Amino acid sequence: MSVLQQAGQQIISMTAEAVGALGTEFSEEQVRLEVPKDKSFGEFSVNTAMQLASVLRKNPRQIAQEIIANMKTENTYVQEVSMAGAGFINFRLSQRYYIDVIKEIFAQGDDYGKCDIGKGKRVNVEFVSANPTGPVHIGNARGGAVGDVLAEILSWAGYEVTREFYINDAGNQMEKFGASLEARYLEMFGKEFTFPEGGYEGDYIKEIALEYAKAHQKKLLTEESETRQEILARFGLEKNLSEIKRALDEYGVAYDVWYSENSLYEQGCVAEAIEQMKKTGSTYEEDGALWFRASEWGCDKDFVLVRSNGLPTYIMPDIAYHLNKLQTRQFDIAIDVWGADHHGYVPRMKSAIKALGIDEDRLGIILMQFVRLVRQEEVVRMSKRRGEMITLSDLVAEVGRDAARFLFNYYNFNTHMDFDLDLAVEKSNENPVFYVQYAHARICSIISQLRATETIEADLSLLTEEEEIELIKVVARFSEEIAVAAETFDTSRIPKYAVEIASAFHTFYNRCRVRCEEESLMYARVALIEAVRTVLKNLLNILGVSAPEKM
RNA sequence: GCGCCCUUAGCUCAGUUGGAUAGAGCAUGUGGCUUCGAACCACAGUGCCGGGGGUUCGAAUCCCUCAGGGCGUACCA
Numbered sequence: 077m078s079v080l081q082q083a084g085q086q087i088i089s090m091t092a093e094a095v096g097a098l099g100t101e102f103s104e105e106q107v108r109l110e111v112p113k114d115k116s117f118g119e120f121s122v123n124t125a126m127q128l129a130s131v132l133r134k135n136p137r138q139i140a141q142e143i144i145a146n147m148k149t150e151n152t153y154v155q156e157v158s159m160a161g162a163g164f165i166n167f168r169l170s171q172r173y174y175i176d177v178i179k180e181i182f183a184q185g186d187d188y189g190k191c192d193i194g195k196g197k198r199v200n201v202e203f204v205s206a207n208p209t210g211p212v213h214i215g216n217a218r219g220g221a222v223g224d225v226l227a228e229i230l231s232w233a234g235y236e237v238t239r240e241f242y243i244n245d246a247g248n249q250m251e252k253f254g255a256s257l258e259a260r261y262l263e264m265f266g267k268e269f270t271f272p273e274g275g276y277e278g279d280y281i282k283e284i285a286l287e288y289a290k291a292h293q294k295k296l297l298t299e300e301s302e303t304r305q306e307i308l309a310r311f312g313l314e315k316n317l318s319e320i321k322r323a324l325d326e327y328g329v330a331y332d333v334w335y336s337e338n339s340l341y342e343q344g345c346v347a348e349a350i351e352q353m354k355k356t357g358s359t360y361e362e363d364g365a366l367w368f369r370a371s372e373w374g375c376d377k378d379f380v381l382v383r384s385n386g387l388p389t390y391i392m393p394d395i396a397y398h399l400n401k402l403q404t405r406q407f408d409i410a411i412d413v414w415g416a417d418h419h420g421y422v423p424r425m426k427s428a429i430k431a432l433g434i435d436e437d438r439l440g441i442i443l444m445q446f447v448r449l450v451r452q453e454e455v456v457r458m459s460k461r462r463g464e465m466i467t468l469s470d471l472v473a474e475v476g477r478d479a480a481r482f483l484f485n486y487y488n489f490n491t492h493m494d495f496d497l498d499l500a501v502e503k504s505n506e507n508p509v510f511y512v513q514y515a516h517a518r519i520c521s522i523i524s525q526l527r528a529t530e531t532i533e534a535d536l537s538l539l540t541e542e543e544e545i546e547l548i549k550v551v552a553r554f555s556e557e558i559a560v561a562a563e564t565f566d567t568s569r570i571p572k573y574a575v576e577i578a579s580a581f582h583t584f585y586n587r588c589r590v591r592c593e594e595e596s597l598m599y600a601r602v603a604l605i606e607a608v609r610t611v612l613k614n615l616l617n618i619l620g621v622s623a624p625e626k627m
Numbered sequence: 628g629c630g631c632c633c634u635u636a637g638c639u640c641a642g643u644u645g646g647a648u649a650g651a652g653c654a655u656g657u658g659g660c661u662u663c664g665a666a667c668c669a670c671a672g673u674g675c676c677g678g679g680g681g682u683u684c685g686a687a688u689c690c691c692u693c694a695g696g697g698c699g700u701a702c703c704a
Contacts, residue, residue, distance in 0.1 A: 108646095110646080111643065113646090113647065114647070117647080121647090123647095126684075130683090130684075161646090162684080164646080164647065207704085244704080247703095247704070248703070249703095249704065274703090363702080366702095367702095376630070376700080379701090379702095380702045382702085387702090389701090389703085390703070394704095416631090416698060416699090417698060418698095418699085419630090419632075419699060420631075420699040423630090445632070445633080446697075446698085486640085490633080491632095491633075492632085492633065493639085493640090494639075508652070510666060511652090511667090514666050514667075515667090518663090518664055518666095518667085521664055522663050522664080526663080564644090572641070579652095582667055583667095585664095585668080586659085586669080587668080587669095590663055592663090626664095627666070
């Protein structure tokens with residue numbers, strides 16, 4: 077339990093106890109611990125008196141007074157309890173609390189900020205899963221940044237995390253891919269060809285075809301069209317996948333598992349999943365197709381699982397995939413990071429999961445709102461069909477990995493965001509990522525200049541300035557921030573929290589000199605900023621953003 | 628038609644799950660380096676929390692309704 081949690085728990089206990097002494101039932105779970113908006117009210121507050129007002133039919137202020145009179149603060153971090161406003165009970169902590177926070181940071185170092193709400197549960201986070209028919213485009217960039225950081229947050233929160241990429245290497249799009257490649261291949265040798273309807277028109281298709289032609293020349297001209305397409309598709313898939321891996325690697329995203337959709341077919345998982353769906357008794361045949369009675373499982377409409385031509389629809393291998401994750405591989409939780417255009421897909425997937433007897437809460441779905449790229453105050457238009465798009469590699473080359481990852485996580489996944497390329501590049505000093513990195517570099521610089529004398533044991537009780545206390549108060553919240561971020565899947569809390577710490581540090585820096593007259597105070601302050609450096613570094617690590625010592 | 632998401636300062640966004648006077652950054656204005664990094668700090672102004680009802684001690688937050696924007700609603704993926 078962190079120092080912060082200990083203090084919080086003490087307040088909860090003493091509050092529940094004090095209410096009990098008044099002759100009223102009030103459990104610890106009912107105590108709502110809050111942080112007052114105005115710091116002059118202290119570190120914590122509870123609104124217990126207001127909660128009890130309607131029950132006791134008394135003025136909340138009077139109730140608050142009675143609760144306070146019964147409070148036992150001996151041997152706790154609480155120094156002072158007071159009543160304010162409509163009946164808030166406010167708590168001020170003793171200095172020992174702040175000292176213990178810094179000691180805790182030193183003791184835990186690179187692990188400071190971790191918590192154990194995950195209790196070792198196994199979580200699978202599947203994200204990006206870009207279509208392997210082409211390069212990773214900008215739309216996937218947000219999902220990549222958020223998915224990767226979410227995975228990291230969950231791991232800090234005590235979950236055992238697997239990062240996974242689902243390769244859509246089966247079905248319709250693979251055929252279109254192969255047909256598109258074939259057309260370009262034939263075109264190259266001056267043969268007759270028809271470009272498939274809805275095929276992939278991007279230049280990279282020509283490049284892949286050219287590459288194959290360079291290596292194998294006219295070899296495929298004598299083949300049947302079907303085998304030709306298959307060979308080209310497989311060749312192109314290999315190419316694209318290695319390019320996708322390269323781009324993601326450059327972006328700082330590394331996967332534990334690359335899961336092939338096609339392998340689900342090959343291993344009979346799709347057929348098996350169809351059987352399982354039938355066994356639920358919620359399927360029926362109509363017009364030669366197999367339908368799932370999703371309307372019985374909380375979905376507005378029924379939908380088709382197997383078409384009348386015998387081929388499964390797109391959702392069938394996906395059901396098999398989730399069955400594989402949640403049943404076969406026994407993950408406790410599976411999280412999917414999807415684009416907002418898939419939101420209609422959520423109730424369908426959940427209804428299937430439910431019908432199969434799996435607790436739907438084990439499936440967490442994050443819907444990523446779209447990103448619009450803005451340049452010169454204008455929205456950059458992209459067309460995947462025409463192959464006009466900005467790739468992840470382009471973005472990283474233009475704004476850098478640090479800025480991209482930080483900014484994508486800076487906004488909650490649920491907000492539509494505009495990514496201003498000019499702002500991210502030209503006015504890079506306005507970018508919050510540099511603000512945080514600057515704070516880190518600044519601390520490193522100070523510490524390196526004082527390194528010779530840093531070994532002396534510091535007297536942390538000398539840290540009494542308002543800016544010093546504020547700084548400690550902020551860094552003390554770390555594990556709490558991780559816990560909330562993990563529970564809400566909200567990665568944006570982390571960069572925002574990092575900015576808050578950087579800001580508290582800069583304020584401190586401008587108000588208090590580290591290298592000051594009194595040596596003992598100097599050591600105490602060195603210890604303080606050393607602790608802050610650890611926290612900033614840990615936060616940047618979680619974000620996958622570098623923590624430079626010089627800028 | 629039905630369903631989901633969004634709407635908070637000039638701009639980009641927070642708002643601790645219903646609490647105290649609604650906050651940051653950017654932009655604007657003023658001030659701060661003979662001493663640790665001025666990529667920084669301090670101070671200043673701006674709000675019909677999209678509109679209107681309701682729930683209660685108390686609403687930006689929960690419910691209803693209307694408006695605007697985005698996206699779904701295939702035997703496409």
